Amino acid sequence: MHRYRSHTCGELRAPDVGTDVRLSGWLHNRRNLGGILFIDLRDHHGIVQLVVRPEQAEVHDRLSSLSKESVVRVDGKVSERGADNVNPELPTGEIEVEVGEVEVLGASEQIPFTINADDGVNEEKRLEYRFLDLRRERMHRNIVLRSQVIAKIREKMVAQGFNELATPILSATSPEGARDFLVPSRLHAGKFYALPQAPQQFKQLLMIAGFDRYFQIAPCFRDEDARADRSPGEFYQLDMEMSFVEQEDVFGVIEKVMTDLFQELGGGRECTSPFPRVPFREAMLKYGTDKPDLRAQLELVDVSDIFKDSGFKAFAGKHVRALSVPDTADQPRRFFDQMGEFAVEQGAKGLAWVRVGEDRTLTGPIAKFLDENDVSQLLTALKAEPGTAVFFGAGEFDEVSKVMGPVRVEAAKRAGHFEEGVFRFCWIVDFPMFEKDEETGAVQFSHNPFSMPQGGLEALQTQDPLDVLAWQYDIVCNGVELSSGAIRNHEPEIMFKAFGIAGYSEEDVEREFGGMLRAFRFGAPPHGGIAPGIDRIVMLLADEPNIRETIAFPLNGNAQDLLMGAPSEVDEARLRELHLSVRKPKL
Known part of the structure; x- marks a missing residue:
């Protein structure tokens, strides 16, 4: 027999009655009824009930004295529960295991909050002991769901002819609309890498390199404040890009992925199909938001x-x-x-x-x-x-x-x-290319600066900038924006004109986006893409109000990792090696 288990805690059923088994897991709960000890043993796969009779004094004493959440290995025989003791809420509810031998594999200290019930512990404590919080059924289920979402996305993207390709983590800054996380360079004093806010430029460069259909489950890093549907620090997205496409081609790919995903993992909830297209101005007028909840x-x-x-x-x-x-x-x-x-x-x-x-x-x-x-x-x-x-x-x-x-x-x-219990998707389309800064009155990009304006160069030359629409789009579900996307601008002349309207000189554009411009000058195909957020997809499927409930080890609302103690101070020797000094704000 295997050193630790012959079966998992969730797989035993009535046909296994009479079988000798070995199980390993956590002491989930314990009840002593008239000297008979009942224990719920839990592992990743489920829960099974153990029974220890008073005559098995050594095993009885051992399991009675252990703290909950200790890890044990037990040997025993599967027996049938009496009709009055069947638990229909458990897949293993028709059987129990009569324990004959026990080995303690990992004793637990007194746990700081209850695992087998929601005791209302505050989020800070949960994040400080996240490894315990993840043992709870709801949290465990959410993280497994996240794994299933990513696996199915990969399967469905590959089936539609996409190649999974990786893009750099250490790169240059990019104007994605949020603050960069900067990484100091040891070899190049006074210079910094930036963690990617999104793989925007690299995925466009992959199209120019001729890869046609790219995707990855991409980590993105933005130094921005937390809110219920946005995690501070980092998040993951289904990043994708396609060559020789128009807007509807992108929609076709993502609608199929999202529809299949939400139908397969949504617990039977109805899903919109096809997704309606709602122009931005119509959305603002009819719904008061560009993230309408169509339920x-x-x-x-x-x-x-x-x-x-x-x-x-x-x-x-x-x-x-x-x-x-x-x-x-x-x-x-x-x-x-x-x-x-x-x-x-x-x-x-x-x-x-x-x-x-x-x-x-x-x-x-x-x-x-x-x-x-x-x-x-x-x-x-x-x-x-x-x-x-x-x-x-x-x-x-x-x-x-x-x-x-x-x-x-x-x-x-x-x-x-x-409408309750449904997923109502829509596309928000026809976003304005530019908007006015409320404070300065200056014209600036309203969305992704790399988008193609509707009407191309002629529109930029002949229309009021605030009237120019872009080939930009958002995908929204139940009032949650899952992603923004666009048909990209792939022509240098249009890029210079668009950035010029937003106040950038040609020198600015050359300096900030030299790599992209150089690529555009060597034959760039029309291309477009989008990047739905993995965390928000899981949040919707799990019916969770806060995105941190879908992430294994999130930062708290103040962008701190309470478990690992990040961010942390760095000693003086390391700072010197990186050519840095710290200047703290005066209190």
Whole structure:
């Protein structure tokens, strides 16, 4: 028999009754009932119940005295549980193992929090003892799911003719929109490598090198703050690029991968197919965001024209959007008050509303300010039937979007117009190439600077920069942006013009992107790609609200590794070797 196990803890079943077995695992739980000791033994594969009789005094004493989470090897015989003792929640619930011998392989100290139940321990403690946290069923399941996601992605990309190729980790800085992590060079004093924010330039260079279809599960590094759907420090993405393609070719590849992935690993939840294409400006108008949650079956409507010359001064001359929520006749006043409170949490001063009665008259706080013409136009524009509630946001376009976007989703959830247990994907397309900096008014890139403008060089030469659209796109699922992508600019003349509009001189472009430009001058194919985030894919499939629950060893919200103690100080000798000195900020 094998030194440690003949079977795993999760594989024994009724046909194994009478078999002599050897098992190894962790003491998950223990119960002493009338002198009979019941132990749940756990390994990666599952849990099995052990039984120790009082007459087996040595084994009984040994297992009674061990701390939970100690690692043991046991020898015993599989027996059938009585009908009253079958546990239908366990795959091994029809059997138990009568223990005859035990060996302690690794004793445990007193554990700082419970493994076999969620005891509400704070995240800092969980991250400090992450190796224990990962023993919990939910966390263990999430990390296994992550492995399955990556394996299936590889399988599906290779099946579509993609080659998995690696790109450098040590490289030069690149304007990806976040801060670089810098690595000092020992051999080149005063110079630094940068960890890649994304393999953007290298994957384009691979297309120029003639590899046609590339992908990798790429590590990316960005020195940015944490939030629920973004891990500080590092993340992983399905990075891919294709040659001789247009936007729809990229969509075809990724839709197949995502649809198959979410259908196979989504636990039977319905998945959108095909993915709708939503222009950026339409998304902002209808949903208040470029990351719309399409499970919410409500849309915002621009009603600014109705109130342009209205006597209702609070709306007159402002951008006004309305949200029509049907079937709210039975909603109490508290529903409207709670929606108002929610809007205030999003930054609004309040939330105006009316209710459509059976006779199509309006009631509510602002109803008395709306004349007959306002009401008629409003009901027509919103197609509002009796029993409908209408919420309003007024102000500047962006501030209305910021408030009414979340209000749309919250109202849908509260009023029963929200789909649960589904994955609703969409493509956001036709992003503006440029935008104005809110502080300086300068024109800058709104997305990836390496994107091809729609209309090419002519558009850059003849259109207002803020009217130029780019071949850029995002893939969104359930309100979570999984990735941005683009058809790339592969022509030096267009690149110089686009960067010139954003304030870069030709010398700047040559200095910052000399390698890319040199490659473009030697015959570059049209190409495009995208890079869906692995962490966010797993977060959606696992139905986790925080991305750190999908990563084995994440940094905390302050970008610290509490388990390994990073970041850490470096001794003076190492600093001298790297030609560095440390200047700490004054407190």
